Amino acid sequence: MxxxxxxxxxxxxxxxxxxxxxxxxxxxxxxxxxxxxxxxxxxxxxxxxxxxxxxxxxxxxxxxxxxxxxxxxxxxxxxxxxxxxxxxxxxxxxxxxxxxxxxxxxREISRSLLEADFGGKKYVALNDFVMKDSRADGISTFRIDADGEFIAACAGDGVIFSTPTGSTAYNLSAGGPLIHPQTRAFVMTPICPHTLSNRSLIYGEESRVRVHCLGGRSAFIADGRRIADLEEGSEVDISVSACSLKFLRxxxxxxxxxxxxxxxxxxxxxxxxx
Structure with a gap:
């Protein structure tokens, strides 16, 4: 039963x-x-x-x-x-x-998840992980590496890492792209970047992104839940999870x-x- x-x-x-x-x-x-x-x-x-x-x-x-x-x-x-x-x-x-x-x-439909490794603990997100400056008048700066290669420095209100499922949520509001939910990928979208050149970047499912907090005080948020605070020197690893979530349709x-x-x-x- x-x-x-x-x-x-x-x-x-x-x-x-x-x-x-x-x-x-x-x-x-x-x-x-x-x-x-x-x-x-x-x-x-x-x-x-x-x-x-x-x-x-x-x-x-x-x-x-x-x-x-x-x-x-x-x-x-x-x-x-x-x-x-x-x-x-x-x-x-x-x-x-x-x-x-x-x-x-x-039908049973599987949706991909993101996994974050921070402080020796692992977290999963169906929609997104967000690193966002927690001060009303503050700017946070992050260094982004992917698979051991420097990608960019991002200064602004924060950065969103979204699954295809979450691409219609905060990512979309911040100017990010829509991604079909069956796509095995994830997208990084800066929040109000302090430059004209920082735009969304889509990573493949094998990519592993490391975020270094270079300055500011940011909240680390998983699917809308604040799970930690990031300070200068904090590092977070983001990747596509080996797990998925099943929806009934x-x-x-x-x-x-x-x-x-x-x-x-x-x-x-x-x-x-x-």
Missing amino acids: KKILFIVNRTKASAMSIAERLVGYAASAGFDCDINAEFPVDDCAFDGKDICCAIGGDGTILSCVPSLVRRGIAVFGINLGKLGFLASYNEEISREDFICLVSGGG LKGHSHFAILRSKLGWAEDPRRHLK
Whole structure:
């Protein structure tokens, strides 16, 4: 019997009632279910689970990434937030579609992760790692090396290292490129660089980037969570992780349809002139 863990974001007014309805669907189909509405979620809550349904938004899924990856648990989300790139389904999901997802009737899609090595510890990120000056009036300076070769010095508000999945998030807002989510690569995008020549750079999946903090006081952030502070002399290694995160999707799911509907991508601006 498969076991489903429902992660419920209690700050969303209807989240618990949706969870209870979906638990009813699952139980009637023979699934064993647990509901967790605590934040942060205790890592032990994921033990013995096969599937995770996150009810809230993209941030709800991102908060679970390390625990999901360690156990190889597949995830899908019910979006009660704003955009919903990762949490693809709305609160009106039908019983038929829900059972299709948890019964293996849809598709399982793997998304690549980034791994960071800092201070003797390893971290993973589904969207991005960000090194950003934590002072309102400060500039941080970084030296970037890749595979033992000097790439650039970057001075400004900080730098983003994004997966293809995260390329639609902070990377995009900072002027970085969109990358198809099945691409095995990652992108480095400076945040407000203090020069005209510093632009995004895409690295291959075998690349290993070392970031040296040359000056400033920066926060080291993984998927929106501040995990450490960087000072002059700090070093962080960034690479594509050997692990991945599995998402459950219904057949017919389209990445480009989401880009068009959520971001207005490839929209003809002339239609606004009519």
